[in-house]
């Protein structure tokens with residue numbers, strides 16, 4: 001029975017539960033046991049989780065998600081359950097409320113299975129910045145799963161959770177999805193409430209699904225979107241998210257930007273990407289060259305804007321009200337300094353310092369103001385491209401999963417992981433990563449990006465490509 | 479610059495904070511209160527809990543616009559909230575949500591005093607320092623009551639059009655009456671729903687140039703405001719007469735002793 005359950009996508013499992021062929025409780029118990037074993041496994045496990053439910057699911061209302069359990073990135077606030085955002089400064093912190101996205105999924109029938117490991121405050125591309133230890137990639141345990149939603153991606157890839165919730169600021173859903181051989185979707189900024197997501201960079205953070213296939217991503221997204229009176233930047237999604245069913249791409253115009261698909265892309269990744277383009281053409285798509293002239297500056301702008309926002313967002317972690325407070329401080333300033341010194345990891349400190357500098361008086365316009373203007377240019381580039389094409393295709397990440405420790409000493413090399421994903425984040429547009437092949441036995445991700453609120457069409461196109469590419473995403477089942 | 483011989487005149491501008499009489503706080507749905515048990519009107523938003531987000535109170539914006547209309551201000555077609563970042567235990571998010579370059583209202587006047595701007599912001603929580611000093615330095619412990627935190631404030635800033643302590647006091651009474659008539663605030667100084675800071679400088683009478691100003695903080699009654707301003711004018715006059723110069727600083731007036739002391743210390747620097 002167990003291997004049988006592992007084969008099911010979330011949609012298939014929900015279907016069986018609805019048909020009375022499978023009990024939601026049995027499915028929950030099955031995954032709970034797998035997740036708990038990983039958590040108990042120490043060095044032998046993947047270290048995907050920071051918390052796993054004990055016993056049966058807390059009340060799971062029957063909904064369209066049919067009782068399929070959900071793994072949730074640590075940074076989503078979950079009432080009475082540790083929500084630490086991968087940071088020591090929030091060690092043991094249990095919020096008194098639950099994030100809107102998690103609450104909506106629970107109401108739709110997806111009970112909380114586990115909280116997943118992540119880079120501290122979502123700052124990282126390898127999950128090595130977690131205060132709770134790195135996550136291992138199920139395709140090769142000596143390699144990283146990507147980040148910052150590394151625990152969510154690895155858990156889904158390894159069959160430790162049917163599906164997972166993540167967040168994406170500059171690629172934090174798409175890049176780990178690519179490195180772990182699963183599907184990851186960053187929705188249009190504002191389509192999913194950010195209420196209850198422990199903030200990294202508020203103008204970029206967006207929740208989204210990490211799933212085994214495109215259909216599961218659509219199923220989860222359909223229950224997440226919608227305006228929330230607690231998030232003033234949330235919008236009513238126009239229409240509903242449907243079930244993707246397209247099998248062909250006839251008449252679909254796909255743009256390939258030279259700026260994001262040539263230089264800096266590893267050979268094996270480029271080969272898999274080129275094969276995907278051939279598949280797309282075989283499905284009837286028209287392939288066109290498009291230009292995103294400002295995209296090469298996206299990473300520079302991002303590493304001004306995101307740290308600037310984080311330096312302000314993380315000011316609240318001062319030891320006064322929650323989380324850890326350093327002992328033995330001489331006075332108030334000493335308490336602040338020691339608490340933040342002990343509580344934050346090196347990458348978080350680096351970004352707070354970068355951001356504080358970029359916002360400091362006299363430098364504000366030269367850094368923050370200028371980065372904002374680059375951001376506008378990038379959004380204009382996409383708008384112009386979408387006059388010509390329906391979607392833009394790029395590799396999701398320039399490389400496959402790299403070795404643990406390989407890039408920890410070189411922040412700039414680490415930042416390059418997000419080279420292809422950051423432009424879409426700055427433009428606020430939806431983008432999905434689907435697995436498109438292997439390079440050296442490791443998964444390669446294909447990124448499709450569309451105009452704001454084009455999720456339905458985007459999921460349809462991804463669905464057609466996914467069928468044609470026929471990726472076998474089952475490392476852990478082996 | 480020798481001003482010893484000439485006549486000096488005082489130049490005074492006021493910054494007034496008015497707690498708005500809305501039902502709920504500026505960015506959450508907690509009720510406004512005064513005198514209730516501590517920390518009974520709080521939620522994830524006004525406690526600055528991780529993941530919480532502010533949603534602006536429409537009624538507070540409406541009140542802000544009413545103030546602008548009453549003062550003949552220009553109402554902004556587009557107005558932006560900004561974060562004013564600094565660390566202090568009465569500020570749960572590490573920043574105060576305020577307005578910077580696009581305030582709700584600009585310009586206007588009340589009587590012959592011109593208004594510079596009116597903007598909206600959120601109030602800080604209430605800190606009590608335990609121990610003999612009553613200040614954070616040297617206190618045994620400090621406790622925070624977040625009931626007040628997040629209360630909507632309108633900040634009204636005048637141009638430096640006032641010339642004496644008496645005139646400032648009279649004008650402030652006119653403003654209080656105006657706000658009371660509008661029904662936007664209780665404007666009660668004892669309860670803190672009306673607070674006033676004064677910027678004070680001296681210059682040669684008839685000169686157009688402004689002297690170096692000091693900021694006299696948080697005077698909590700009409701009597702203290704007049705006495706405080708008078709004391710500060712006297713202090714500056716004496717300083718200049720003795721050949722000294724005024725340095726820009728934030729000051730505190732102690733009504734019991736009549737003394738003026740410097741308030742600004744590192745932890746209160748808001749830059």
Ligand SMILES: [Zn+2]
Pocket residue numbers: 503506507508519520521522523524525628
């Ligand atoms: Zn509140």
